[in-house]
Amino acid sequence: MTTIAHVEPVSKGTTGASFKKKGVGSALTTIATWIIGLIFIAPVFFMILTSFHPEVKASLNTPQLFAPLTLDGYKQFFGSSSGQSPWPFVLNSVLCSVISTLLVLCFAIPAAYALSVKPVRKWTDVMFFFLSTKFLPAAAGLVPLFLIAKAVGGLNQIWFMIILYTAMNLPIAVWMMRSFLADIPPALFEAASLDGAGLIKTLLKVIAPIAGPGIASTSLICFIFSWNELFLVNVLTSTSAAQTLPAFLPSLVTSQALFLGKLCAAATAVSLPVLIAGFAAQDKLVQGLSLGAVK
Structure with missing residues (x-):
């Protein structure tokens, strides 16, 4: 005589609640990651944006995000006017x-x-x-x-x-x-x-x-x-x-004045080769840094 074991059915409500909790947790993790990433990238974004602002607008204590854009800072840095x-x-x-x-x-x-x-x-x-x-x-x-x-x-x-x-x-x-x-x-x-x-x-x-x-x-x-x-x-x-x-x-940075626009343009230009190299080799970098992580 064959005995058939009785299997309790899984409650749909419990399964749905579990998936819902996992979904909420994943969403919160994603939001927190984006917030942390934006906090870290905000100073870099502000530096790049300020490098395109006129010196009069760049030196204001209250930053103006929608100030007119210009290449004067880069021209002064790479040109003869930089000293x-x-x-x-x-x-x-x-x-x-x-x-x-x-x-x-x-x-x-x-x-x-x-x-x-x-x-x-x-x-x-x-x-x-x-x-x-x-x-x-x-x-x-x-x-x-x-x-x-x-x-x-x-x-x-x-x-x-x-x-x-x-x-x-x-x-x-x-x-x-x-x-x-x-x-x-x-x-x-x-x-x-x-x-x-x-x-x-x-x-x-x-x-x-x-x-x-x-x-x-x-x-x-x-x-x-x-x-x-x-x-x-x-x-x-x-x-x-x-x-x-x-x-x-x-x-x-001289004793005469702090030319913030030109300084941000110079800092952006100095950082550009590293950023280009990083973006060009990002797939190799991620793959290389992950080698040996999983045995």
Whole structure:
């Protein structure tokens, strides 16, 4: 004789209430996320909007959102009326950021490959050593850096700033690249070794295509850190021969007046390369930063 178990029917009211609660909670989370995002983006939006306002309207204590729009701030910043041309500082920023980022990748990828693929004893101690270099505040090492720069002739020299930016970004790049390379199956490296591929060929033909998103995200972060760095370049340089754009911006604030429109235009122009790079590589950045998050 077959016994049929009795199954209690699920109450439609309970199920509907559960779905309703989840829907309300999801809606509240979405609204809160949008509010937080707008709070963070509001100062940036106000800076960009003020850069297009005439100086008379931009300097008012009560901001006027619907003031007439003009390009005078950008013309004054890039033109001869700004007092000092910003183009030497733009060139220095590009050289320091691009060259230091390329050097960081040249050093970080082989180091991460050795720490993630090759058997290295006490690799955790090595990674902690890299991380410990970021514990010391930049101000604490300023006097030794200044004395070293003075001894080797690195004051007001762009090559010394490139070396500093490379050393500054190398620890975080090694940490990031190791987490990316650790997710690559070891069988790929074994297959490349059996095919007779050396280290350089393995890095170029095997690692680079697979770890492309990780390399892109690491490059973007190192570029941003180098582009925005102000403390070291403000102390170790004093002329346009080596100063970068972040060190040029404070010179727009003079004792005569605060030209807010021109200053906002300059800040927007300085931020534009980072924003363009971020938007161009946003898919690679998200994909790279999510590598290793799910095992």
